[in-house]
Amino acid sequence: MREILLVAKREMRQVIATKGFWIMLAAVPIALAISGFASNQLAPERTTAYSVVDESGRYAPLLETQMQASFRQATLRELSEYAEKWELQHVDPEAPWANRQAWLNPAEIQRFAEAGGAEAAVALLEPELDEDTPPFEIEDPYYTEVALPDGVAIPAVGEEVGERLRSVLEDDITVDDRRLPYGAILHIPANFGQPGAQARIFTNGRSNASLIRNMREILSASVRQDAFAAQGIAPDTAIALQTMQAPVSVIEPPPGEGRSLVATRSLVPIALVYLLLITAVTTGSMMLQGVVEERSNKLFESVLACIKPDTLMQGKLLGLGAIGLIIVLTWAGTGLVAALYFEGFAAEVLRPSLEALDDPLLILAMIIYFLGGYVVLAMVFLAVGAISESMQDAQSYLTPVIFLIMIPVVIVMQAALKGPDEPVALILSWIPLYTPFAMLARLGSGVATWEIIGTIVLLIAFIWLELKLLGNIFRASLLNDGKPTWKRIFSWMGSKDSAG
Amino acid sequence: MPATAMAFDGVTKQFGDFTAVDNLNFAIPEGCIFGFLGGNGAGKTTSLRMALDILSPTSGRIEVMGKEPSRENAAEIGFLPEERGLYKKMSVLDTIIYFAQLKQMEAAPAKSAAMALLERLELADWAKSPIEKLSKGMAQKVQVATALVNSPKLLMLDEPFSGLDPVNQAMLEDLIAESARNGATVIFSTHVMQHAERLCDRLLMLARGKKAFDGTQDEARAALPSRLALTAKADPSALPGVERTHAGESHDGWTRYEVELQQGIEPDALLEHCTANGVPLRSFDVQVPSLHETFIHFVGADEEIER
Ligand SMILES: Nc1ncnc2c1ncn2[C@@H]1O[C@H](COP(=O)(O)OP(=O)(O)O)[C@@H](O)[C@H]1O
Ligand SMILES: [Mg+2]
Numbered sequence: 001m002r003e004i005l006l007v008a009k010r011e012m013r014q015v016i017a018t019k020g021f022w023i024m025l026a027a028v029p030i031a032l033a034i035s036g037f038a039s040n041q042l043a044p045e046r047t048t049a050y051s052v053v054d055e056s057g058r059y060a061p062l063l064e065t066q067m068q069a070s071f072r073q074a075t076l077r078e079l080s081e082y083a084e085k086w087e088l089q090h091v092d093p094e095a096p097w098a099n100r101q102a103w104l105n106p107a108e109i110q111r112f113a114e115a116g117g118a119e120a121a122v123a124l125l126e127p128e129l130d131e132d133t134p135p136f137e138i139e140d141p142y143y144t145e146v147a148l149p150d151g152v153a154i155p156a157v158g159e160e161v162g163e164r165l166r167s168v169l170e171d172d173i174t175v176d177d178r179r180l181p182y183g184a185i186l187h188i189p190a191n192f193g194q195p196g197a198q199a200r201i202f203t204n205g206r207s208n209a210s211l212i213r214n215m216r217e218i219l220s221a222s223v224r225q226d227a228f229a230a231q232g233i234a235p236d237t238a239i240a241l242q243t244m245q246a247p248v249s250v251i252e253p254p255p256g257e258g259r260s261l262v263a264t265r266s267l268v269p270i271a272l273v274y275l276l277l278i279t280a281v282t283t284g285s286m287m288l289q290g291v292v293e294e295r296s297n298k299l300f301e302s303v304l305a306c307i308k309p310d311t312l313m314q315g316k317l318l319g320l321g322a323i324g325l326i327i328v329l330t331w332a333g334t335g336l337v338a339a340l341y342f343e344g345f346a347a348e349v350l351r352p353s354l355e356a357l358d359d360p361l362l363i364l365a366m367i368i369y370f371l372g373g374y375v376v377l378a379m380v381f382l383a384v385g386a387i388s389e390s391m392q393d394a395q396s397y398l399t400p401v402i403f404l405i406m407i408p409v410v411i412v413m414q415a416a417l418k419g420p421d422e423p424v425a426l427i428l429s430w431i432p433l434y435t436p437f438a439m440l441a442r443l444g445s446g447v448a449t450w451e452i453i454g455t456i457v458l459l460i461a462f463i464w465l466e467l468k469l470l471g472n473i474f475r476a477s478l479l480n481d482g483k484p485t486w487k488r489i490f491s492w493m494g495s496k497d498s499a500g
Numbered sequence: 501m502p503a504t505a506m507a508f509d510g511v512t513k514q515f516g517d518f519t520a521v522d523n524l525n526f527a528i529p530e531g532c533i534f535g536f537l538g539g540n541g542a543g544k545t546t547s548l549r550m551a552l553d554i555l556s557p558t559s560g561r562i563e564v565m566g567k568e569p570s571r572e573n574a575a576e577i578g579f580l581p582e583e584r585g586l587y588k589k590m591s592v593l594d595t596i597i598y599f600a601q602l603k604q605m606e607a608a609p610a611k612s613a614a615m616a617l618l619e620r621l622e623l624a625d626w627a628k629s630p631i632e633k634l635s636k637g638m639a640q641k642v643q644v645a646t647a648l649v650n651s652p653k654l655l656m657l658d659e660p661f662s663g664l665d666p667v668n669q670a671m672l673e674d675l676i677a678e679s680a681r682n683g684a685t686v687i688f689s690t691h692v693m694q695h696a697e698r699l700c701d702r703l704l705m706l707a708r709g710k711k712a713f714d715g716t717q718d719e720a721r722a723a724l725p726s727r728l729a730l731t732a733k734a735d736p737s738a739l740p741g742v743e744r745t746h747a748g749e750s751h752d753g754w755t756r757y758e759v760e761l762q763q764g765i766e767p768d769a770l771l772e773h774c775t776a777n778g779v780p781l782r783s784f785d786v787q788v789p790s791l792h793e794t795f796i797h798f799v800g801a802d803e804e805i806e807r
Contacts, residue, residue, distance in 0.1 A: 297585030305552045305579040306602035
């Protein structure tokens with residue numbers, strides 16, 4: 001043990017002396033500082049302002065109502081998730097927000113609005129909250145309509161955009177003493193709805209894509225409705241057709257019933273996937289360099305005269321594992337501080353993520369997957385180092401290894417975000433090299449408890465096996481001066497010493 | 501009879517089908533300077549590695565200071581590998597302390613021992629410099645220091661003189677002799693005969709993994725027929741004990757002869773015979789065979805060795 005610690009300490013000192021380590025360490029804090037700073041300075045409000053110049057006079061009010069409706073729908077959705085999470089549905093079981101599916105139903109949204117919207121619901125819930133339950137925060141509306149600023153001229157079709165229009169869009173706009181980003185100006189010609197007539201949205205780069213999509217959808221719906229009318233379909237029927245939903249109901253068994261699921265709405269597991277990938281690959285490369293240096297410098301024999309190859313390997317794993325842990329803890333620590341003590345983008349994303357981590361099994365599983373994944377990958381890098389004669393040699397082995405790690409990880413991330421039961425994600429969950437990535441990614445949408453336990457057992461068994469194999473490769477390859485072939489590498493895996 | 505520092509008993513090491521060390525038997529008494537002599541590929545490095553438990557023998561038994569080879573002995577062993585290398589970014593002092601600690605020393609005594617050695621090796625001013633700033637010769641000396649730092653009872657040096665300039669070679673010879681005077685057993689391998697000739701009490705000559713000779717330098721020489729050169733009036737071929745002669749240049753009736761005696765006959769015996777029987781001699785020079793000659797006698801002339 002003493003020797004393992006000595007080796008670990010030496011490895012750590014070597015890495016800490018490199019610039020790369022400090023750059024890595026500082027990366028996340030700097031990114032957080034920039035994002036916090038940026039959002040503090042540039043985007044204090046979420047609400048985006050827009051203007052409508054409606055020469056037809058028909059669409060502006062419609063747009064306003066629809067915008068409000070979609071905001072109300074989002075609010076209802078968030079409120080019902082909040083009510084479910086904090087078990088507040090019992091306060092009014094009949095209320096729209098007591099039903100997680102209500103936001104999908106226009107009639108329920110309507111009922112929600114008529115009952116006084118979020119404000120009324122919050123007032124109702126307020127007395128029922130115990131001290132651990134945070135109050136529901138009503139968000140500002142996503143979009144607000146403002147009058148077209150003075151002096152802005154809408155250019156005719158095909159004409160250049162005027163200077164004033166451009167500068168207005170680039171600037172923020174003051175509404176009731178608040179500075180709001182100015183997202184878009186929608187121009188609707190008088191003859192809109194007739195063939196050839198075109199509505200135009202003037203915008204700048206930073207404007208919200210979803211604002212434009214909203215505008216488009218609302219206008220399209222309205223145009224469709226007119227088309228129905230022109231075909232002789234009564235306005236009421238047309239509206240009914242529009243709002244008619246395909247009879248698909250979304251069924252989601254509540255957690256804790258039927259199958260037992262561990263799921264979190266937190267972004268933390270997904271963030272861990274990236275952290276794992278980045279730290280494992282970077283510290284893994286440092287590890288690899290260290291081993292190759294020792295190998296090409298013929299250092300091993302002096303060291304191996306004093307300690308066993310297994311001790312050397314374990315010391316390296318421990319030392320570089322500690323480096324990885326220092327990096328991750330620094331990142332996580334600054335993230336936590338940013339989330340808890342500062343406002344801004346970072347806090348807005350991180351805080352709800354941390355609050356969603358409420359299940360001890362979930363937290364434990366995340367830690368095990370992260371550390372397990374780190375060790376599994378670190379050993380792969382160590383093995384590559386042990387069989388490489390030179391850095392070029394290592395590069396040629398490393399490229400396929402990195403692809404072997406990265407490609408399935410990217411695939412599994414895509415798949416897991418689609419749903420927890422995507423076959424690729426399911427299969428990769430049971431391949432130990434990918435288990436940590438697949439399982440962390442799937443935690444967002446729910447994984448059965450038995451699957452967590454099963455994959456962890458398999459992961460640990462695999463780590464044990466990997467330690468043995470790597471120990472053999474280390475022992476056999478370090479003193480062998482010949483170039484390793486795949487055949488020899490496989491024979492090393494099973495060998496007792498360097499007879500290979 | 502002094503205790504045994506190291507003993508090989510029927511040791512064989514095979515790499516696949518290839519036998520690198522073949523049924524090797526020898527014992528090294530404590531406190532002596534012992535040389536492993538052999539050409540390239542003779543099995544010197546492999547033997548040392550087995551004694552260090554870096555490799556394990558295919559068959560046979562090895563004893564190191566009365567114990568099985570294992571890392572537990574590391575505290576009492578100093579080892580200089582054939583292929584040298586150190587951590588480039590580490591300072592000279594840290595490097596020596598690191599190896600001292602790997603050999604079970606505590607940090608504080610390790611540091612004072614390291615500083616003392618650096619003084620001795622004239623490297624004290626470089627203690628804080630990273631290894632990469634050192635010349636090759638200096639780095640070699642640092643590596644010697646990593647082997648010596650724990651004042652080992654058993655010093656194992658694999659080709660210690662290779663890569664050193666003559667000044668540093670002499671310094672290393674002094675260090676080896678000094679360690680032995682202080683009671684350490686020194687084992688070193690070499691393919692350069694003159695170092696062994698100057699230093700070794702005992703020798704092991706290896707020929708392709710097999711033992712060719714094991715004993716003292718005198719014993720090795722005694723195995724060769726004695727040679728001498730004398731200046732006489734008549735050919736000494738007929739004298740008792742003379743195997744063969746070779747006439748050299750003549751001058752005023754005196755001829756110089758190279759004489760090889762029969763196996764086991766000492767030059768003294770011939771000289772005594774000549775004086776007793778009135779054989780006139782003008783000169784009588786005994787030629788002691790060099791270690792190189794004994795090596796060729798035991799191992800053959802094909803090996804890649806140096807005088
Ligand atoms: N790890 C190994 N695998 C295969 N053959 C080896 C290995 N190590 C040494 N050998 C072979 O064993 C023989 C003895 O090598 P070595 O002990 O290094 O000789 P020396 O040190 O006397 O030059 C050489 O022919 C060498 O090629
Ligand atoms: Mg050798």
